[in-house]
Amino acid sequence: MKRIALLMVLALSLYSCDTDDDGPNLNFTIAEITGTDLPEYFEIGESYDLEVTYELPNACHQFSNFSVNPYVDEETDSTFVIEIAALISYDANITDCTEEGELTDSRTIRDLRVSSEDYNNYQFKLLTGEDENGEAEFLIIDVPVGEPEPETPEENTNA
Template structure:
């Protein structure tokens, strides 16, 4: 019985020490794609690599995942990052690359829309790249 009570107090103590809400510790953001390196064409059934360049705004931000949304032959690409709000950081911009594979599973041309940010009116701006399939 004493062991059960001791375990109970350890668990309660651990839970009470975790008072900060994770949402207040991290900020999730979508960043624009700065540069794109893509093949001139895809070969049907084969895998090709696309390389994007993005810039982290400070040393507290890190790559989380590629934002990759597709519908039909259109792909929308951006960068998901997380910023640690609990860490002291510098405002040094960090340039990184990310490579991702694309398997050509359809015979139609692929339209990639790389998110470049927002314009003065707040509308999304994209760099469109069409890659034909041979």
């Protein structure tokens, strides 16, 4: 009797390990960033919220989060670079997307703080996709730190 009970428990435990799962199969990819609302210049000690606009491939994709990679430019250590990618998710089990919805969306990156006088330029590299060789393509926007000097009018040489 004990053997039969042990075999039944063993059979049930093996059955409960069934790996057929009909649940969602989430995959992640990147969305094309189409723009942002950067200011003309940054002021030291201030904090900024940046609205980033991106395009979804279809309405079955959903925003997941931003991948933000900050670093100092190797060529000029006075430029602080911030690479931004918009990560999106979709269910790979859905082969025919018939969902309707807005394909352009925007989200806000909050509290970008400009706190150092070490950099005179912030360069934003917004990931827009890949070229035919699989290399990343970026929309690059430079924002100076401090109010730019007003341009002086050219001298009048007709006098």
